[in-house]
Amino acid sequence: MLARLIEESGIATVLVTMMPDLAEKFRPARVVGVEFPFGHAFGMVDDQAMQRTVAEAAVRLLSEATEPESRLDVDLEWPIDQRTAYRDWQPAEASPIVAHNIRRRQELEARRAAAN
Amino acid sequence: MAVDSFKYLPRSFRAGFEGMAVQEETTVWSPLAVPIEQATVALLTSAGLYLKESQPPFDVERERQEPTWGDPTYRVIPRTVRQEEVSAEHLHLNTRDFHIDFNVALPIRAFGQLEADGAIGGLADEHYGFMGFQDHALEGWREHAAPEVARRLKDAGVHALVLAPA
Numbered sequence: 001m002l003a004r005l006i007e008e009s010g011i012a013t014v015l016v017t018m019m020p021d022l023a024e025k026f027r028p029a030r031v032v033g034v035e036f037p038f039g040h041a042f043g044m045v046d047d048q049a050m051q052r053t054v055a056e057a058a059v060r061l062l063s064e065a066t067e068p069e070s071r072l073d074v075d076l077e078w079p080i081d082q083r084t085a086y087r088d089w090q091p092a093e094a095s096p097i098v099a100h101n102i103r104r105r106q107e108l109e110a111r112r113a114a115a116n
Numbered sequence: 117m118a119v120d121s122f123k124y125l126p127r128s129f130r131a132g133f134e135g136m137a138v139q140e141e142t143t144v145w146s147p148l149a150v151p152i153e154q155a156t157v158a159l160l161t162s163a164g165l166y167l168k169e170s171q172p173p174f175d176v177e178r179e180r181q182e183p184t185w186g187d188p189t190y191r192v193i194p195r196t197v198r199q200e201e202v203s204a205e206h207l208h209l210n211t212r213d214f215h216i217d218f219n220v221a222l223p224i225r226a227f228g229q230l231e232a233d234g235a236i237g238g239l240a241d242e243h244y245g246f247m248g249f250q251d252h253a254l255e256g257w258r259e260h261a262a263p264e265v266a267r268r269l270k271d272a273g274v275h276a277l278v279l280a281p282a
Contacts, residue, residue: 001254002160002246003279005262007144011269012276021121022133023281027140033119039163039209041280042226045217055226058278059235063152068143075117086124088210095208095249096183 003028014058016041020071030061033073037089043076050076148276150237155275158240160265162248163214163221163282164206166191174205174247186249188256190265193243195224208249209282221280240274248282 003013007029017023018041020033034041034054043050054074061072078085094102122130148155164174174187193202202218204211219225222243231239244265250257269277 001250002162002257002262002265003277004140004144005258006266006269006277006279007146009263009266009270010146011266011274012146012148014276014278016278016280018119018124018281019121019133020119022136025136025138025140027138027143029143029145033121035117035119035123037124039206039211039213039282040220041161041282042220042223045213045220048225048229051219051223051226052229055223055230055278056235059152059157059230062148062155062157062276062278066147068145073117073119077117082123089124091207091210096180097249100183 001026012062014061016054016058020073024069024071027069029068029070030065031069031071032057032061033071034076035074036076036078037085039089044079150275152236152276153234154237156238156240156273157227157236157276157278158243158269158272158274159222159224159227160244160246160277160279161222161282162246162280163209163218164204164211164247165193165202165214165218165222165245166205167193167197167201168203169201173203176205176207179207179249184251186251187247188250188254188261189247190261191245192268193222193245195228195239195241195243197224206247206249206282221282223280227278237275240269240272242268242272 007013014030016032020031042054057074204214227239230236
């Protein structure tokens, strides 16, 4: 969304994202995909080589892409097992919208149970 | 390697995102106006980063009261920022690592190296911190934040923006 608005203003943009398939549904100009946990688009803490590799991919796409919806996936694997990485990116407590939706579902189920 | 876009997403979200229809009818495109070796590059993150001594945090208290609302404002982060000056507010992520090395979300260090190596023309003096959870209308970004940032980028002579959704 932001990328489209900035691109429309005449400035070249590149998105670096953990969910390139989702980003493509918004038809951005340029997308770099990374298979990293959320919050870590450029890699691991203090891993300068990893962060630079992702930055170089963004620069490469800015330099070489010639048409919209260009995509480049970075060939790097997260060096921590998936279960641990999944747990680590999550907030300590459910976000307000997730908690709100859980409450709504529970209320709906309670009403259904009362009606039966 | 083809990235698995949903590897770290909660399973309950995956089907909805995978099955989502294309959201835009048209593409957007602005060619890079100069060769990359001459281009000034700015960075933008939606990880909720801000300068803890001089800027207000993102308004997560209102979000707690209004769960469908997200703070649509942004913070300007100078390229000279030091790690100890940075904090983060984001209720949808664990922000711990941003307090250790904010470059995982806003890679000023890596792009500074690319500038020094001549791979880009220059790294802009200012970069941008957003908080990525927004309601579906995105009015705050559309009406205020995006036009303001676009104007700032143009005034600063920036040719390219690297955006990193958190």
